[in-house]
Amino acid sequence: MRESDFRAWMQAQGHSLSTQNTQVTDAKRLETHFGDLDEAFDADGFDSIKAELSYSKSDERANRPNPAPFPINGNLYANLSHYRSTLSYYANFRADSDRAGTTFDSDDADKRVLLLDDTGTPHWPVRQVNQQTGNKAFRIRGASNKTEDAEETTDIVEVARALILEGKSVRVLRSNNGRRPYLAYGKQKLTSYEVAAEIAAALGIPRTGSANELLAVRSAQPSTSEEKAPEAAMIKPTNLILYGPPGTGKTYASAAEAVRLCGETAGASRAELMASYAELVEVGRIAFVTFHQNFSYEDFVEGLRPVPIENDEGNAAGFELRPEPGIFQQIASRARFAPLTSGDAPFAISDRGIFKMSLGDASDPDSAWVFEESLVNGYALFGFTDIDWSDPRFEDRGQILREALSKHPEKNFTLQTGPIQSTDVFRNDLDIGDLIIVSKGLSRFRAIGLVEGEYEYAPRASGRYSHRRKVRWLWSDPDGRMASDITPVQFARKTIYPLRKNDVDLGAISALIGQGGGDVTPTAPLPHVLIIDEINRANVSKVFGELITLIEPDKRLGMPNSLTLTLPYSKKTFGVPANLHIIGTMNTADRSIALLDTALRRRFTFREVAPESRLLPEQVDGVPLRRLLDRINDRIEYLIDRDHRIGHAFFMACGSRDEIDRVMSDNVIPLLQEYFFEDWSRIHAVVGDGFIGRRDLAPPPGIEADSRPSWFIRPRFAADAYDRLIAGSEAIPTPDDEYGDAAGGDET
Incomplete structure (x- = not known):
């Protein structure tokens, strides 16, 4: 793998350092199992590797095992997709490199629009050349890179307008009717700018500006007619019942x-x-x-559910009742907070593992460096015993226990002992893409991070905190916030352990990440819908x-x-x-x-939502289906009310007379039995004697009384049953009637 060129290419594309590190790390892991990536690309453009790593949503639903030649913890679909994405990154790098015939220079950027934020960090639109069209494109470093196909001479002015006058970061997309700048991702915290003379002239602004001058320039800009008033943009909630x-x-x-x-x-x-x-x-x-x-x-909405309690050794210690959100609270939480994006990709947290982790003892000033160093260097440091756990055999917790006992025979370690359990979680259970919630004591938390690297052994002279995972910190507050903001459950004393999804407020975590100031940013909240079927059947x-x-x-x-x-x-x-x-x-x-x-x-x-016979075919296999449904419903409405009519959906899939017969015998007539409380004379009045037969029951011997009718559904409907139902006429069947006699009695 051409690591340095690959990094330079990603930097020229505007990707952050953390993204570069993640892609390089993943590429190295792929090389460990599939060989040199350049040779694989030259062979078939990674087609064979991607095929081996293929894993679809249907595979996930079928619980298909991991197809990769290396273990993957966590969500197989998401992680294998991540590795295939790395291959796509490298394939694009190689394709661009082969066309250009040169290596990439990360300094090859258009600096005619120079921007400084409040930390003094420079930002500028990165220029890229579409190798197929020759067109140039611009976007701010770290923003989206979806379709770079914009004209330099026209769009760079619009990019500068958005960055400086409107305070927004930019990506340039191609719309259906031509090229246009597309603004996204919120405001940049810019404090000063510098532009070339032709751009300043086009925008009507000074070539340079400080923070105050920048604000003055923005406030002087007239509002456009395209901006909607808040009232016009306000979402109108829908509460609807279909009956x-x-x-x-x-x-x-x-x-x-x-x-x-x-x-x-x-x-x-x-x-x-x-x-x-x-x-x-x-x-x-x-x-x-x-x-x-x-x-x-x-x-x-919510209720109390029994949840097992574990002690610090991981053993059961009874249970407690904890509040569990109901379906309404769950979807309300998802709807309340804006979805997140990282670059141009969605950043969902619902399918990620979430772990609580301690970075040093918050009550011990001497260990404060653990938290500070972790955030500064982009790692999560873990401190138990100075043993290198890199060997693949330590994927088994039993091997971790054996090694720890061999190094420290004086300890009474077991599989459930905190140091062994936490080491296994940190090394094996914590997966790339999972989130870490850094605790501050048992009732506060002070950082949220995204795991971006595998386990690393980095020995120190002191022998402490020699284990680490690469982490991109998405939000932090050294003072900490109350744990109750994101979970009703107090943190346990374990160094690291997974949090139950039902015990955390994913919406609150999402909101904090969106406020964290990193490259994970919120977008506009999306509409959500809760469907309540049979809403009138509950209290x-x-x-x-x-x-x-x-x-x-x-x-x-x-x-x-x-x-x-x-x-x-x-x-x-x-x-x-x-x-x-x-x-x-x-x-x-x-x-x-x-x-x-x-x-x-x-x-x-x-x-x-009323019956609509017009949605049915006019006629199916000689049966006038629309008129049949209308006639049945007219009679039901006359005898009961319109709320008890028969819906058209019963007949939608009927393609033959036999299928219509089955609907009548299995659906329509049983419904009529419910509607009329087994009053068969009324059922007969609706469908007629082509479907319903009757025989007279004579009184038992010794009882002087009139005969009584006995009704039955005919085993075979009359050939003209549907015509007679629609016409409203009845016929007295003869003994050799084609749809048969009922046993006993006199049939009419």
């Missing part, structure tokens, strides 16, 4: 509405819609729950509790009359974000809307 008889497609309609509210394209077909829906569910932007009679507040007042007030559109977070409250179990302050939409469905045949909680009715918009 209607069974089989009208309410669940399908809720999926389409959810995809629309998320701002995604539903597609022209049902398959395309459900594919979009599945993607949004997978990333956590849509959640689905079905209410039932036993559903409770503890399931929906709605009991399930929603105080949410009855919080879900009102004007009471949402960020709205004019926003409200928050303290949850009863976790004691957390809670509010409902405005970008969380709620969709409920209710079957009107199951319970009338009139019985729904009045407070909930006032907070939701109701939209009827």
Whole structure:
């Protein structure tokens, strides 16, 4: 691997030092198992290596084992994707290098726009040349690098305008109608600037400016008509209930509405819609729950659940009740905080391991250097025993125990002893891409970091803290913040251990990372949707509790009359974000809307999803399907009400008369039995004697009474059953009727 050229190429692309180190580290690990990367690239452009490291979402769902020739801890899909990305980085480097025929010079950057931040660090747009088109592109160092295809003479002025006049970092993208600058990633903390004469003239600003002059230049700029007023940009929460008889497609309609509210394209077909829906569910932007009679507040908002307690040795010591968030609190937490990006890639934390770790004893001033050195040098230092754990055999905790006992026979180490357990976690369980929460005592935390390197042994003269992992620190506060800001559970004394996802507020951690000032930055909050199927089947007042007030559109977070409250179990302050939409469905045949909680009715918009025969084919296999459904529903509405009609969805998949017969016998007639409480005369009135037969039962001997009717569903429907149902006429079947007689009695 051409490491120095690879680093210079990444620097010329504008990647941070931490990204360079991560990619080089991963490339070296790949070389250890696959041989020289340059030889592999010359052979097939990494196709064979990528094929060997292939791992899809379906593989993950099928729990397919690790295909790589080296162990991978944590999420296989994410980590293997990371290694394939490293191969793509190196392939792009080689392709650019082969075309240019030269090595890369990281100083080859356009410095006509020079910017200084409040630390004195220079920033400038990096120039790149598209080897296919010859066009030049510009962007600020460390920002996005998606489509570098902009014209130097026109877009560099727009880049400078955004950087200096608007205080934004920039990436240049190609739009559908031509090239344009695309602004992203928030404001740069710039204190001064210097530009070339032609750029200053084009923008109408001085060539140089201090911090105060920079602010003055910005404040003097007129606002553009394209900027929306805050009121116009405000999210309008949706509380919607889709109601209607069974089989009208309410669940399908809720999926389409959810995809629309998320701002995604539903597609022209049902398959395309459900594919979009599945993607949004997978990333956590849509959640689905079905209410039932036993559903409770503890399931929906939060409740207490028993959780095992472990002592410092890792042994069970009983259990305690801890607050667990319900499905509503979980999606509200995801919706509340803006998603993060690193460069041009999403930075999700939900699929990462999260570990609590101590960096020195916070109460001991003599160990303060551990935390300080870790943050300055971009490492997490671990201090147990001066033994090199680099050998692959130490992937087994048993081998760690044997080695520790051989070096320190006076210690009574076991597999559950803190030093052995913590060493195993630090070396083996902590994976690249995981997050570290650095504790400060048991009730505070002071840093959040992203693991970017494998275990390293770095011996010191003192023999202490000789173990480290490369970490990119995303947020830090030496004074620390209360642990209750991110978890209701007090930290344990263990040096390092994984935190349960249900014990941490991922939204709060995401918000802190977004405020950390690094290259992981927040974007605009995305719409989220909670779908509540059969919303009227639970005790709605009991399930929603105080949410009855919080879900009102004007009471949402960020709205004019926003409200928050303290949850009863976790004691957390809670509010409902405005970008969380709620969709409920209710079957009107199951319970009338009139019985729904009045407070909930006032907070939701109701939209009827009625039977639509026009969505059915006019005729299927000789059966006039649309007229059939209309005639059945007219009779049901006459005999009961419109809430008990039959939905078109029952017949949507029917392609033959046999399939229509099965729907009638398995779905429609059983529903009519429920509707009419086994009053077969009414069922007969709806579908006719082509489907329902009757025989008269004579009174038993010794009882003087009239005969009684006995009804039955015909084993084979009459050939003209559908025509007679639609026409409303009935015929008296003859003994040789084609659909057979019932045993015993006189059939009519």
